[in-house]
Structures are given as structure tokens and as C-alpha cells.
Amino acid sequence: MKKISLLILGLVAFYQFSFAQCSVSMSYTIGTNGSVTYSAVATPASNMPAYYWNFYDGTSGYGSNVTHTFTTNGAHMVCVTYIDSVSFCSTSACDTVIITNVPSCHTSFSSTNVDTLYSFTPTSWGGTAPYTYNWFIYDTIGGMLLYSGTAVNPTVVIPTGHYAVVTLTSTDSTGCVSTSTGLAAFGNGTNTGGCYASFIIWPDTSNLHSYYGYNFSTGTNLNYFWNWGDGTSSSTAYPSHTYATAGFYTICLSVWSSNNSCSDSICINNFYVNRMGASKTMHSVNILNQNASGINSVIAKSLNVYPNPASTELNVELNSEKMESVKIISLNGQVALQAASLLNKINISELNAGIYFVEVKTNNNIYRTKFVKE
Numbered sequence: 371m372k373k374i375s376l377l378i379l380g381l382v383a384f385y386q387f388s389f390a391q392c393s394v395s396m397s398y399t400i401g402t403n404g405s406v407t408y409s410a411v412a413t414p415a416s417n418m419p420a421y422y423w424n425f426y427d428g429t430s431g432y433g434s435n436v437t438h439t440f441t442t443n444g445a446h447m448v449c450v451t452y453i454d455s456v457s458f459c460s461t462s463a464c465d466t467v468i469i470t471n472v473p474s475c476h477t478s479f480s481s482t483n484v485d486t487l488y489s490f491t492p493t494s495w496g497g498t499a500p501y502t503y504n505w506f507i508y509d510t511i512g513g514m515l516l517y518s519g520t521a522v523n524p525t526v527v528i529p530t531g532h533y534a535v536v537t538l539t540s541t542d543s544t545g546c547v548s549t550s551t552g553l554a555a556f557g558n559g560t561n562t563g564g565c566y567a568s569f570i571i572w573p574d575t576s577n578l579h580s581y582y583g584y585n586f587s588t589g590t591n592l593n594y595f596w597n598w599g600d601g602t603s604s605s606t607a608y609p610s611h612t613y614a615t616a617g618f619y620t621i622c623l624s625v626w627s628s629n630n631s632c633s634d635s636i637c638i639n640n641f642y643v644n645r646m647g648a649s650k651t652m653h654s655v656n657i658l659n660q661n662a663s664g665i666n667s668v669i670a671k672s673l674n675v676y677p678n679p680a681s682t683e684l685n686v687e688l689n690s691e692k693m694e695s696v697k698i699i700s701l702n703g704q705v706a707l708q709a710a711s712l713l714n715k716i717n718i719s720e721l722n723a724g725i726y727f728v729e730v731k732t733n734n735n736i737y738r739t740k741f742v743k744e
Contacts, residue, residue, distance in 0.1 A: 473546050477548045503539070585658075589634075673687070
């Protein structure tokens with residue numbers, strides 16, 4: 371009898387505990403374009419609360435504060451269910467919100483590409499034509515604004531391995547505004563169209579705050595876009611740039627043909643292109659035209675390398691000055707080989723096949739020319 375009494379008392383206690391009294395209330399704030407922010411408050415407060423929201427449009431939410439966007443105007447009922455996992459209390463509250471600001475117009479966009487050259491096309495519906503468009507295309511990897519403007523079909527170069535956040539805002543003739551945001555260029559392929567971006571930059575050892583280099587890009591009727599890595603850019607084949615802020619910079623070059631048939635890009639982490647904070651001198655970069663009058667003639671008359679292409683051994687001859695050091699530099703600006711002596715013959719058998727540069731330093735000058743390693 372005693373055991374039965376205790377069992378009955380336990381069941382009564384459990385029954386009372388399971389149906390502890392609690393309540394929940396909800397409030398909301400209507401935002402723009404169909405968005406509503408909801409808040410729920412439960413009594414008594416619990417250190418292990420759970421909130422579940424049902425928006426009755428096939429979606430749900432969790433937490434005491436949620437934001438939901440309705441896609442149609444009209445009356446929308448929303449319910450929140452509160453569960454106190456400590457007292458096992460469960461209760462619900464519902465309310466109806468009237469939405470009148472869902473835009474009737476809508477927009478989206480698509481993109482096509484040839485290699486790294488991307489073209490964007492908008493699609494609008496539900497509004498009244500004609501539409502106007504505003505694009506914002508940002509390279510998140512390179513930290514560079516690629517395009518901001520009102521062209522209907524903008525075209526940009528997104529370097530291989532990078533991707534861009536694209537935001538399109540459309541406005542119809544009645545003033546209805548809609549926005550679409552997405553990503554472009556995930557997994558873009560390598561160049562196959564005949565345009566090749568290539569450049570190299572050297573420090574000027576006679577002027578510690580200056581750098582110069584050559585643009586070796588190839589292709590027909592090329593356009594150029596230099597990203598200097600500090601939020602600025604240039605659009606000529608042989609630009610100059612000055613860095614005003616301390617730091618290390620990655621320089622990128624994108625090229626594409628005028629008829630959009632091909633494009634390519636390359637980025638170089640130039641560890642030596644930097645402006646240290648202790649220096650007040652501006653650091654400048656000058657890209658030279660290797661085919662310009664005077665440049666090739668000086669190199670050709672002063673520095674000679676052969677055979678070219680070379681496979682195992684490279685001969686280096688300097689006509690008028692004594693060599694102090696000889697370096698082999700790769701296309702990305704790294705020293706691939708430092709000559710062990712100042713002999714005219716350099717063993718290059720360990721180098722990988724490709725294009726390299728010979729840099730010869732004398733008492734007065736630095737001479738450079740390129741060769742091909744087979």
C-alpha cells in the first residue's frame with residue numbers, strides 16, 4: 371500500500387511539473403520590401419529556452435529574434451512556439467501582419483565568359499519597362515572594384531582563382547526598385563584563347579625606392595587592366611604607379627582582346643615591392659616597353675647571352691664593363707639561380723623549362739635580357 375501511494379504521489383507531481391504555467395508574447399517591426407523582424411519574450415524566463423517560428427509559407431525560423439521576408443502582399447499569420455526544457459513548459463502565440471511593400475518588379479542576372487572575361491545580362495519582370503540598371507561588381511580575393519555603373523551589359527575580367535560579388539539594382543519606369551546579388555567566376559578555367567598576360571618587375575638598385583619592369587603580354591588588339599594591390603588601377607600597356615602607404619603589395623595584370631575573343635590574367639606577389647613605414651620616400655613602379663627605341667639597342671649592344679634557347683649551359687658576355695654579379699630571374703620575379711662565380715658560362719641544367727631573365731650588375735649599371743630554357 372505504501373509503495374502504491376508513493377507512486378500515485380510521484381505521478382501527480384510529474385503531472386503538475388509537466389504542465390507548469392508559462393506564456394509567450396511576440397512583437398514585430400515591418401521593414402522594407404516585405405521584410406519583418408520578429409521578437410518573442412517568454413514568462414517566466416528560462417536559461418534553456420527554445421523558440422520555433424512558423425511563417426506558413428513553407429519556411430521556419432529559430433531563436434527569440436528572427437527576420438523574415440515575405441514575397442507577396444497581404445495578411446500573413448505567423449506563430450511562435452516556446453519550449454522551456456527545464457520546466458517542460460510549452461506554449462504558443464500567433465499574430466497577423468499586413469504587408470503592403472513587397473515590390474511588384476523583380477530582377478536577376480546571368481553571366482557568360484570566355485576564359486576570364488565575363489559579360490553580365492540582366493533579366494527583369496513584373497514591372498513596367500523600360501528598366502534602368504546599376505551594377506556593383508567586386509573582386510573579393512583581389513580586393514578590387516571591377517565595375518560600378520549603369521551599363522546594361524557590363525564586361526569585366528575576373529582573374530583565374532578569384533570570384534566576384536555581383537549586385538544588380540533594377541528600377542522600372544514607375545520607380546519600382548528590386549535587387550539581385552550573386553557570385554561569379556567560381557572555378558573559372560585557364561586561358562585557351564590566345565591572350566597571355568605576363569610581366570616582370572625589378573628593384574632599381576641605384577635608387578632603392580624605384581622599381582621598373584617589362585610587360586611581356588601577347589595577343590592581338592589587347593586591353594590592359596593593372597591592379598596595383600592598394601585599391602588603385604591603370605588601364606594602359608606601360609603605366610607608372612606610386613605607392614604612398616606602407617605595406618607589401620600583390621600586382622595583377624589582366625588582358626583581353628578588343629573583340630572579347632580571349633582574356634588572361636596573372637598576379638605576382640612582389641615581396642620586394644614595399645614601402646616601409648620608416649621611410650617617407652614614395653615607392654614608384656614604371657612598366658617599360660621592351661620594344662621601345664633605345665631599350666633593346668642598349669641591351670643588345672651591352673649584354674649578350676647564347677645559345678638562346680639553351681638547355682644545359684648559358685654563355686653571358688658583357689662588352690664594356692666588368693661583371694660584379696649574375697642572377698637568373700624567373701617570370702614571377704624570384705631569383706632562380708645565383709651564379710657561383712663571375713665566369714661567362716653558367717650551368718642552367720637544374721632550371722625548369724620556361725622563360726627567364728639574366729641580370730648582370732656592374733659597378734655602374736644593371737643589364738637585363740631574357741632567354742628560353744629548353
